Amino acid sequence: MLDQSYYQKADEIIAFYGKKPSSLIPVMQDIQGVYRYLPGELLTYIAKEIGVKEAKAYSVATFYENFSFEQKGKYVIKVCDGTACHVRKSAAILDAFMKELGLSDKKHTTDDMLFTVETVSCLGACGLAPTCTVNDEVHPNMTPEKVVGLITELRGEC
Amino acid sequence: MGFMIIDGRKVEFTDEKNILTVIRKAGIDVPTLCYHSELSTFGACRLCTVEDDRGRTFASCSEEPRDGMVIYTNSEKVRKYRKLIVELLLAAHCRDCTTCIKSGECVLQELAHRLGVKKVRFQNTREERPLDFSSPAIVRDPNKCILCGNCVRVCDEIQGIGAIDFAYRGTDAMVMPAFDRQIAETDCVNCGQCRVFCPTGAITIRTNIGEVWKALADKDTRVVAQIAPAVRVAAGDAFGLPKGENAMGKIVAALHRMGFDEVFDTSYSADLTIMEESAEFLKRLEKGENLPLLTSCCPAWVKFVQDQFPDYKENISTCRSPQQMFSAVIKEYYRNPEHAEGKKTVVVSIMPCTAKKMEAERPNSYTKGEKDTDIVITTTELTRMIRTAGIALDKIEVESCDMPFGIASGAGVIFGVTGGVTEAVIRRLVPGHGNAVMDSIAEAGMRGEEGIKEFSITYEGKELNICVASGLANARKVMEQVQSGEKQYHLIEIMACRRGCIMGGGQPIPAGPRHKEARAKGLYRADGNMAIKKCTENPLMDVFYNGEDFKGKAHELLHNPF
Numbered sequence: 170m171l172d173q174s175y176y177q178k179a180d181e182i183i184a185f186y187g188k189k190p191s192s193l194i195p196v197m198q199d200i201q202g203v204y205r206y207l208p209g210e211l212l213t214y215i216a217k218e219i220g221v222k223e224a225k226a227y228s229v230a231t232f233y234e235n236f237s238f239e240q241k242g243k244y245v246i247k248v249c250d251g252t253a254c255h256v257r258k259s260a261a262i263l264d265a266f267m268k269e270l271g272l273s274d275k276k277h278t279t280d281d282m283l284f285t286v287e288t289v290s291c292l293g294a295c296g297l298a299p300t301c302t303v304n305d306e307v308h309p310n311m312t313p314e315k316v317v318g319l320i321t322e323l324r325g326e327c
Numbered sequence: 328m329g330f331m332i333i334d335g336r337k338v339e340f341t342d343e344k345n346i347l348t349v350i351r352k353a354g355i356d357v358p359t360l361c362y363h364s365e366l367s368t369f370g371a372c373r374l375c376t377v378e379d380d381r382g383r384t385f386a387s388c389s390e391e392p393r394d395g396m397v398i399y400t401n402s403e404k405v406r407k408y409r410k411l412i413v414e415l416l417l418a419a420h421c422r423d424c425t426t427c428i429k430s431g432e433c434v435l436q437e438l439a440h441r442l443g444v445k446k447v448r449f450q451n452t453r454e455e456r457p458l459d460f461s462s463p464a465i466v467r468d469p470n471k472c473i474l475c476g477n478c479v480r481v482c483d484e485i486q487g488i489g490a491i492d493f494a495y496r497g498t499d500a501m502v503m504p505a506f507d508r509q510i511a512e513t514d515c516v517n518c519g520q521c522r523v524f525c526p527t528g529a530i531t532i533r534t535n536i537g538e539v540w541k542a543l544a545d546k547d548t549r550v551v552a553q554i555a556p557a558v559r560v561a562a563g564d565a566f567g568l569p570k571g572e573n574a575m576g577k578i579v580a581a582l583h584r585m586g587f588d589e590v591f592d593t594s595y596s597a598d599l600t601i602m603e604e605s606a607e608f609l610k611r612l613e614k615g616e617n618l619p620l621l622t623s624c625c626p627a628w629v630k631f632v633q634d635q636f637p638d639y640k641e642n643i644s645t646c647r648s649p650q651q652m653f654s655a656v657i658k659e660y661y662r663n664p665e666h667a668e669g670k671k672t673v674v675v676s677i678m679p680c681t682a683k684k685m686e687a688e689r690p691n692s693y694t695k696g697e698k699d700t701d702i703v704i705t706t707t708e709l710t711r712m713i714r715t716a717g718i719a720l721d722k723i724e725v726e727s728c729d730m731p732f733g734i735a736s737g738a739g740v741i742f743g744v745t746g747g748v749t750e751a752v753i754r755r756l757v758p759g760h761g762n763a764v765m766d767s768i769a770e771a772g773m774r775g776e777e778g779i780k781e782f783s784i785t786y787e788g789k790e791l792n793i794c795v796a797s798g799l800a801n802a803r804k805v806m807e808q809v810q811s812g813e814k815q816y817h818l819i820e821i822m823a824c825r826r827g828c829i830m831g832g833g834q835p836i837p838a839g840p841r842h843k844e845a846r847a848k849g850l851y852r853a854d855g856n857m858a859i860k861k862c863t864e865n866p867l868m869d870v871f872y873n874g875e876d877f878k879g880k881a882h883e884l885l886h887n888p889f
Contacts, residue, residue: 209506222489224513227505231494 171210178203179211183218190221193229197236205241212238242278242285244323248301251291259299263288265313266301269320283324329394334401344368346387346398347375355400358409358438360416360526361475362388365825366484369476374409374438378402410442418449420527421470429528432836435473436527456501461509463688464517464681464832465530472502472529478521485825487800488631490515502529514634516627516799518823519681519705519832532681532833536712538702542673543586549661549670552582553653555593557679557743557828558706560849564835564842565710566720571845573853576725578677578709581718583726587675591732594739596653597751598862599871600624601738603646603885604748605755608818612789617642619794619809619816622748623887624648626686627823631799636806645886649742650676650683651692654699655884656732660876662695673701677709679743679831682823691887705833736865737854744847745797745827746773746780749820754861756786765860774851776826776843779805781816791817798825 182199186192196215201207207230216226230236248254248263266272266286270279278285294300297309308319331338331346333353340349345368350357360372370389377387380397384404399405417439424430438444459467476493479502483489490513494503504513522530542550554575563574575592582590608620623629623644632639647655654674661672676683686692687700704712713720727733738754741747750773757768772782773793778801781794794816796805802821808814824831829846859865871877877884 213505222483222492223505224489224492224503225483228492228494232496 171208175204175208175211176214179215179218183215188219190219192219193221193226197226197230201236205245206237206239209238239278240282242283244283244303245285245287246301246303247287247289247292249290249292249294249299250288251295251298253295253298254291254300257298259311261313262299262301262311262316265316266320269317284320329392331392331394331396331398333398340392343392346377346390346392346396349392350377350387350398350400357387357400358441359388360434360438360473361477363477363480363524366477366480366524369480372412372473372475374412376405376408378405384408406442410444413438413442413444414447415449416473417444417447419451419453420473421468422447427471427528428531428534429471433528434526453498459510460533461511462515462517462533463511463684464519464533465510465522466533467510468529468531469501469503470529471527473527474500474502475526476502477524477526478502478530481520481524485798485800486516486518486520486823487798487803488514488516491521516630516634516823517682517685517832518627518799520824522681522832523830523834523836532705532707533684534708534711535684535702535704536708539675539704539712542675542702545671547670549588549667549672550586550675551589551591551657551661551672552587552675552677553591553593553596553650553657554578554582554677555650555679555743555828556597556740556747556850556853557831557834557846558677558709559853560743560829560846561679561706561834562710562713563720565714568721569845570842571847571849573849574720575853576727577720577723579728580723580726581713581716581720584718584723585712585716589729591653591657592728592735592739593649593653593676594735594742595732595865595867596649596656597739597742598736598865598868599652599656599885600646600649600742600748601751601755601862602868602872603652603881604644605752607644607646608752609756612791612817619819620644622818622820624742624748625682625822625828626680626689627682628799628802628821630682630685631802631823632806635803636810638810639806647692647885647887648683648686649739650678650686650703651699651887652885653732654687654692654701655694656871656877658694658697658699659880659884660731663876674699676700676703677706678703679706679828679834680824681705681832683833691889694884705831707833707835710835731870732867734859734865734867735857736859736862737857738861739865740853740857741850743828744850745776745822745825746795746820747827747850749773749793749795749818751862752818753784755863757784760860760864773820776847778825781814793818793820795820797822797827799823 182196186195212226213223216223250259270284272286294307299311301308301311328341338353343349358374360374361369368388370386373386375387376384378384378399424436456469479492482491491502491504494501504510542548559573559575560571562578563572568574579590611617611620621642623646657674661667684703687703692699738751753768771784772780773795778798779796783790783792794805796802826843
């Protein structure tokens with residue numbers, strides 16, 4: 170069960186965009202903006218409120234990679250695997266992150282809810298390849314060694 | 328308005344919404360998997376691809392006809408495309424055709440055959456998914472889904488439920504309920520229209536044939552069948568009988584041959600329904616409470632009201648549906664040891680409907696702690712049984728229903744088509760019997776295939792507003808207008824399936840537009856052939872209400888306990 174505050178927040182956001190089917194995506198985005206994920210119960214709730222069938226809302230939420238039903242860590246690390254990064258060995262960067270944080274193909278978030286590691290197809294910073302972002306802050310010319318340093322640094326911050 | 332050249336021949340078009348319709352009207356059967364004239368155009372399967380005079384190819388379902396167009400429907404290029412599309416679909420599809428329940432009715436199978444796909448060169452890389460057996464009405468097999476979206480659109484657009492939709496995308500795309508739940512955990516009303524529109528075996532009827540054969544094989548069991556009105560105009564389809572022909576006598580004969588001990592016509596209990604429902608209606612009119620009266624014959628509709636308009640639960644007629652009334656009456660009759668003759672009774676209900684399977688399981692479908700309807704099979708399952716038994720339905724001589732419940736009125740028979748219940752109620756209310764009276768009732772406005780019909784009749788100086796609708800999306804419209812106070816009715820008849828039970832979720836599938844008309848006509852013709860036009864004239868009503876067997880039991884047997 171979600172805390173009541175989640176529903177209140179959802180009500181606020183829905184009120185801002187209006188109770189209409191076309192509000193679905195902006196409402197979902199804002200909720201994910203607040204909580205860093207889209208709680209399933211909340212999706213059911215907003216679908217009902219704005220008059221969209223639950224299955225349709227689920228369809229939209231699963232269509233876009235951007236929406237996540239799983240809670241994400243405090244630091245969301247996106248490793249670029251676009252063409253430029255890929256040829257400059259981004260796979261090794263991803264491996265380094267996973268190894269350092271004990272993550273795998275199936276497990277994307279650390280148990281302490283600090284880190285989530287994802288891949289993205291292109292960050293548009295090909296000149297800085299291989300690259301990654303931490304909560305939208307770009308880190309250029311990554312190496313496996315720099316990965317270890319970055320994690321240590323982020324851990325130190327909290 | 329204009330002319331097109333299709334395969335070198337000049338073809339006129341008027342207001343057709345797409346080229347596909349023009350092509351089909353010209354007598355060319357361009358294949359499709361995702362196109363349905365009653366649903367929105369989806370353009371997903373691309374099988375209706377045609378070529379124009381500049382070598383451009385496009386999906387004919389999604390293109391408006393223009394004057395002077397030159398179209399080729401059977402060019403080398405188009406044939407190659409279509410064949411490849413089917414080959415690719417088959418690559419990600421289970422290919423156990425011989426054991427698939429849909430075999431012989433599967434559009435994908437037919438097209439593979441028709442387009443000459445002899446070999447599938449690609450490997451199936453799709454992950455195998457579990458089947459969904461959660462519903463009493465349908466079975467979902469995601470491994471046979473080709474993502475045409477027909478089920479998604481019919482559920483949303485025609486039925487207004489939206490229980491299933493696409494999820495994920497690209498090669499991961501699948502059709503499923505929200506959060507990959509089981510279908511029984513959704514708002515699904517079990518109408519089975521998804522199964523009617525599914526071109527493959529991805530959604531099929533949950534079959535209960537095995538239980539029927541088992542009961543028939545047991546010497547100590549009396550197997551009693553009741554046959555719903557709409558079954559008689561569809562069961563003949565699979566045996567080459569003319570579309571919409573009333574095959575009731577042949578069905579009865581076939582059931583007798585299969586070993587059914589007694590065969591009855593649900594139209595009999597439709598008469599009981601009208602006796603009870605009219606009385607209830609008049610009582611409510613007098614007291615002015617719980618109006619509009621909502622009909623309770625259609626279980627999908629009843630579930631729809633309970634789920635979506637709970638404020639109107641009290642408006643639903645307390646009458647059981649004809650199926651449940653009849654089963655309760657049959658069970659009660661054989662509770663008398665004199666009639667039982669030491670045998671156990673199993674009631675098999677033969678319905679055009681998948682939701683009836685759910686209705687039979689409902690907690691209020693029990694009398695004296697006993698389940699009233701033991702087994703429900705659909706028309707489609709009935710034809711499978713007749714085939715298994717090797718009975719040639721087209722050749723068998725007709726037989727009539729058994730007594731003591733073998734007489735029904737024409738009013739009971741037309742229950743199978745939208746507006747039928749209303750017409751039967753009005754026949755009961757209006758005095759007189761003659762053709763002129765019947766004709767004037769028939770013209771009041773309840774007949775015809777429009778989704779929502781409204782009309783008024785005058786009864787004892789009072790004007791009664793009546794609404795007849797079919798398709799749950801239409802039902803939602805009606806209910807929303809009632810809720811907002813915009814419309815005021817005294818009686819609302821809803822059938823969940825468009826055009827009523829004749830197009831129910833359990834009926835044989837290949838039903839083109841002319842089929843629908845033929846089935847409705849078949850029922851009206853059956854009514855026309857009957858001497859007894861209304862329930863009050865059915866001599867068995869007097870036997871029921873005043874005879875020894877059921878005296879004083881009417882309320883217990885014919886109304887829902889809660």
